[in-house]
Amino acid sequence: MTQPVPTARAPNPAVAAEALFRYRWVILGMSIFVQTAVASASQGVPPLASFYQADLHLSRAQVGIMTAAISMGQIPSLLISGWLTDIVGIRLMMAAGPAVTGLAAIGLMFATSFEQAVLLLLMAGIGSGIGNPGVTKVVFYWFPPRMRATAMGIKQTGVPLGGAVFAATLPALALVAGWRTSVLALGLFDLLMGVMGFVLFREPPDRPKNSGPASRQTDALRRVLANRSIWLAGVLAAVLVGIQFCLLTYLMLYLRDVLQVPIVVAGVVLAVLQMTGLCARIFWGFVSDRFMKGRRKPIMLLSAAATAVVLVLLGLTQPGISLALVVLLGIALGFTCLGWHGIFMVLVSELAGMRMAATAVGLGMTVSATGNLLLPPLFGVVADALDYHWAWFSLAGLSAAGFVVFLFMREPALKE
Numbered sequence: 001m002t003q004p005v006p007t008a009r010a011p012n013p014a015v016a017a018e019a020l021f022r023y024r025w026v027i028l029g030m031s032i033f034v035q036t037a038v039a040s041a042s043q044g045v046p047p048l049a050s051f052y053q054a055d056l057h058l059s060r061a062q063v064g065i066m067t068a069a070i071s072m073g074q075i076p077s078l079l080i081s082g083w084l085t086d087i088v089g090i091r092l093m094m095a096a097g098p099a100v101t102g103l104a105a106i107g108l109m110f111a112t113s114f115e116q117a118v119l120l121l122l123m124a125g126i127g128s129g130i131g132n133p134g135v136t137k138v139v140f141y142w143f144p145p146r147m148r149a150t151a152m153g154i155k156q157t158g159v160p161l162g163g164a165v166f167a168a169t170l171p172a173l174a175l176v177a178g179w180r181t182s183v184l185a186l187g188l189f190d191l192l193m194g195v196m197g198f199v200l201f202r203e204p205p206d207r208p209k210n211s212g213p214a215s216r217q218t219d220a221l222r223r224v225l226a227n228r229s230i231w232l233a234g235v236l237a238a239v240l241v242g243i244q245f246c247l248l249t250y251l252m253l254y255l256r257d258v259l260q261v262p263i264v265v266a267g268v269v270l271a272v273l274q275m276t277g278l279c280a281r282i283f284w285g286f287v288s289d290r291f292m293k294g295r296r297k298p299i300m301l302l303s304a305a306a307t308a309v310v311l312v313l314l315g316l317t318q319p320g321i322s323l324a325l326v327v328l329l330g331i332a333l334g335f336t337c338l339g340w341h342g343i344f345m346v347l348v349s350e351l352a353g354m355r356m357a358a359t360a361v362g363l364g365m366t367v368s369a370t371g372n373l374l375l376p377p378l379f380g381v382v383a384d385a386l387d388y389h390w391a392w393f394s395l396a397g398l399s400a401a402g403f404v405v406f407l408f409m410r411e412p413a414l415k416e
Helices: 015-039 041-042 046-056 060-088 091-108 115-141 145-156 157-175 179-200 216-224 228-257 263-291 298-316 325-338 341-352 357-385 386-407
Strands: none
Touching: 015 041, 015 060, 015 091, 015 115, 015 157, 015 179, 041 046, 041 060, 041 115, 041 157, 041 179, 046 060, 046 115, 046 157, 046 228, 046 263, 046 325, 060 091, 060 145, 060 228, 060 357, 091 115, 091 179, 091 228, 115 145, 115 179, 115 341, 145 157, 145 341, 157 228, 157 263, 157 325, 157 341, 179 228, 216 357, 228 263, 228 298, 228 325, 228 341, 228 386, 263 298, 263 325, 263 341, 298 325, 298 341, 298 386, 341 357, 341 386, 357 386
């Protein structure tokens, strides 16, 4: 009697599902570090402002332009990078971003003039624009809607976590070895994170892949560009992220020059602000997923209103204020102005849907990057012409205006 030929045992669906669930957290951990790398220029260079301002003989407005140059590089690259990510996939685009940013940071250590530094920061901004849509879509792909804002908030902690570490360590390293050594360390970190992202990333097996004729992809791009709600979300994000960049660029200078706080202590205050923002991103994501049934709009509105109030309080500070109150203001700003990013990323992704999520992120971040571009130099102009107090008051007014604009945004219904 002929024996049946043995066949390979089919994989246990429960075991496969468990392995997939576990790798989801590997992906999330990887995305945190890659997010830190693509944001390293915007988070790591401004805390060094007092050092390169003196070395390159820059005015306050020029310091603001250097920070804005990062966004000037981002703006032309974000949308096209997001579209390419939706078409060709996440892995290559996500790894390329940290690589370009890292090479620009390493080049910055050789800059001898304002013009050279601006060009290299433009390159760093391009790298950030290349990597951001992909690392955001990673989370959108791997997590269901009921967990998405929490996961996105955790992923976005890479920005303030890196910012806190950079603010606490890079100025101290610059005091010992010079600011050029600090940017070299920043660049090497970016290159390492790009390699890590390329090695660890996997496509989730249950997600659709974009395919089809070019006309279909072009039509999808047109639909994203015509989405009014994405534009309105981007406008509010432009105001809030512009305020964030002003804080990163000028808060340490304000504490040193106006409130007479030692520069190393001012760096610690900036680190506290960043760490508070880190916790706030997880907190607001959890609140959105668990207690607001996936609603994102109310948290964005709350962030804008509270940021305006805290900026007014910051503008009222005077020399002699206690360090404890300065730290409390840093905590309040971190919780309000630095806590909304994950909610914004999820919101614009959900407005476009799974297939075009990276394109929507690219568009939303393109609009929001105008805040990075415009507000830091304008803040410097106001601070030079009037003083820092009126500059903080001006930012508070812009945050209130962003609140009003965002009231007209229509939020999509959450789908599983």
